[in-house]
Amino acid sequence: MQPNPEAPMESGAPDRSPRAPLAVRPLGLVPYDRGLALQAETLAELDVGAWPGIVLALRHPPTVTLGRRTAPQELHASPQTLADLGIGLFRVDRGGGATFHYPEQAVVYPILDLERLRLTVPTLLEHVRDAVLETLAAFDVRGGCWDPDRPGIYVDGAKVASVGFHLSRGRTTHGIALNVGRGWQGFEWIDPCKMRGLPITSIEDLTGAAPHPDWVCEHLARAVASRTGR
Numbered sequence: 001m002q003p004n005p006e007a008p009m010e011s012g013a014p015d016r017s018p019r020a021p022l023a024v025r026p027l028g029l030v031p032y033d034r035g036l037a038l039q040a041e042t043l044a045e046l047d048v049g050a051w052p053g054i055v056l057a058l059r060h061p062p063t064v065t066l067g068r069r070t071a072p073q074e075l076h077a078s079p080q081t082l083a084d085l086g087i088g089l090f091r092v093d094r095g096g097g098a099t100f101h102y103p104e105q106a107v108v109y110p111i112l113d114l115e116r117l118r119l120t121v122p123t124l125l126e127h128v129r130d131a132v133l134e135t136l137a138a139f140d141v142r143g144g145c146w147d148p149d150r151p152g153i154y155v156d157g158a159k160v161a162s163v164g165f166h167l168s169r170g171r172t173t174h175g176i177a178l179n180v181g182r183g184w185q186g187f188e189w190i191d192p193c194k195m196r197g198l199p200i201t202s203i204e205d206l207t208g209a210a211p212h213p214d215w216v217c218e219h220l221a222r223a224v225a226s227r228t229g230r
Helices: 032-047 079-084 121-138 185-189 203-207 213-228
Strands: 023-029 053-059 063-066 088-091 098-101 105-112 152-155 158-168 171-179
Touching (some): 032 053, 032 088, 032 105, 032 171, 053 213, 098 185, 105 121, 105 213, 121 158, 121 171, 121 213, 171 213
Parallel strands (some): 063 088
Antiparallel strands (some): 053 105, 063 098
16 A cells, blocks of 8 residues: 555654655665665656655665766675675666665655755755754764765764765655664675775664664654755
């Protein structure tokens, strides 16, 4: 059944999210190729003017994705090795290098018409930064900082959230990945942010608590929607 884009948070999640004027669609665990298809379908909704923006909140099975700037040496396993480990591999059109998705990670895809929302790319990134920092604070993580050269949020030098968009015809796809649980060991197969050995962390690593990733995902999606849809 198609989720109600204006539904309140479900699954017993604590209601700690800001009010979101754009459509937010919580989708749960979604195979990565289906996530790509959902982004394309959502873009088609924007094209007919149904919404100026729709924010998808979801998670993925273990998957390595290679952005446009990924060099071959940044992947430290063959496609066959990854397949044997049950890890998907996709080359995608977003910016940046390689990243890793896993089920305990919150993924948010803001599918936005920047012109209709009167947003510039720098303003969008500011809103995303603030939404991630607010979400981390809501789950007791503070002290995060934004690095514009390696887009994402870092706590004590370790990356907890990655940001990478694709922009075409003034519309965005891809987006944000925030590490919630400790299942991030797949980052060892890549050079995150094109940096070998970059430390990775998660909300669970930083607090000792493991909130349900769907709660974090919906909070982040609504925080993004409330800022970009003003």
